[in-house]
Amino acid sequence: MVTIKDIARESGYSVSTVSRVLNHRRDVSPAAKKKIEEVVAQYNFVPNNNAKHLKQSISKTIAILVKGTSNMLFADIVEEMQRMIEKTEYTAVIVYLDELDNEVQQAIQICWERKPLGLLFLGGNPDYFKEEFNKITIPSVLVTNQGAQLGFENLASVATDDIAAAECAIDYLIENGHQEIGIVGGDIDKSHTSAQRYEGCIRSFKKHHLTYDPASSYGRARFSFEDSYRAMGELLKKNQKLTAVFAMSDVMAIGAIRALKDHGCDVPKDISVIGFDGITLADYYNPKLATIKQQYKLLAKRSMEILMYQIEFKRAAVHEVIPFELVAGESVGRL
Known part of the structure; x- marks a missing residue:
């Protein structure tokens, strides 16, 4: 089987020059381009794009782990996060867990399978983080639970008290x-x-x-x-x-x-x-x-912003507490 090294040797040009021609780069002289294309045609050479495809297929993914399938607050937060992610070059992978599942074990598995660039945990149990979060090295944000006491450099948090x-x-x-x-x-x-x-x-x-x-x-x-x-x-x-x-x-x-x-x-x-x-x-x-x-829009906004700063600018993890509001409604009466 003819390889790119064979084309380089036969044409008299370097592997890097051959690669630039095969990738339709313009920073190659007309003479080199003509000679390399002749050799490619002579051997019916078809580039192996597996490595290139692999590099391109490493998507800029953010994984969102949601604890509980009936949590309407989390549904609102996820919707806001998706709106924000759609405006970027990132894509979201949303994983729903039972409210008593170990979210950190699930995250470790997701990191292995999906290779996300960041993690957002909607809901979490600090005991699970203490046990195994040290196996996770990518930027992460704990949403709706405070995480400062956990002491992980790559784990930020945005929560209501x-x-x-x-x-x-x-x-x-x-x-x-x-x-x-x-x-x-x-x-x-x-x-x-x-x-x-x-x-x-x-x-x-x-x-x-x-x-x-x-x-x-x-x-x-x-x-x-x-x-x-x-x-x-x-x-x-x-x-x-x-x-x-x-x-x-x-x-x-x-x-x-x-x-x-x-x-x-x-x-x-x-x-x-x-x-x-x-x-x-x-x-x-x-x-x-x-x-x-709870201010779900602000929870979503700050969580996404903090994660993006961590991913793109290597910023340190921060911990924020978002104010809550008492809504009187009609379901409480005075005795």
Whole structure:
């Protein structure tokens, strides 16, 4: 089989000159171009473009790992990120994980298979990062969870302060006269987000000198309509004194409200409900949902900007906390 080295030897020119002719470069003399093309034609030489193709096929990919398939906040953030990525030369690969999956193990596999230039983690468990993130060397951003305490030079973070935000939600219920408050949330032993928001709740109870019994007032659920509906029904059976409920996501809040209505309770006349996230649906639900609103557009924008700075300019990882907003809505009443 004739190789580019054979063409170079037969034509009397260097391999680099032959390569420039084969790639239709203009920085070759007419004489050299003519001679090399004659030899190419004589041997019916067809360049092997595998190496060239391989180089071109290494796409500028950003992988987005999304924990939870029912998280509407993450859906809004991903949509914003996609809009931003479409304006660049990068492409996005979106991977959806179960809310209890190990996102770092998944990321390691993606890095091996896809060779992305950067990673965006929507949701994450710090324990998984502590265990294995040192195997990941590319720029990464933890979105909606704080990562400064993890200490990785290539891991930035952009998040809302979940503890302060959940504390604000319980404060709001207490300020409206509620003391028998239930919580619908995730598994605090496995979900970092749930643990952070639960801590915020406990801070508020202690601040207002209220006792809280999780055995009778905590309904554990996945972050979905269906499971929060179930958890709310079980919570009503355990504690009939409840006058208010904090749900750790708007999706959970909507599932809880449906359960309350199906059990004959009026919201907010009988039981008040406040959610967390500030998804678009919260504005159009009936009653309009009281919630802690995260600024999803700003979360997406800053996460993308920070990742781009890391990839293109080798900037150091930074950690930002985005302000939240209490939205009064219509689902919380005063006692």
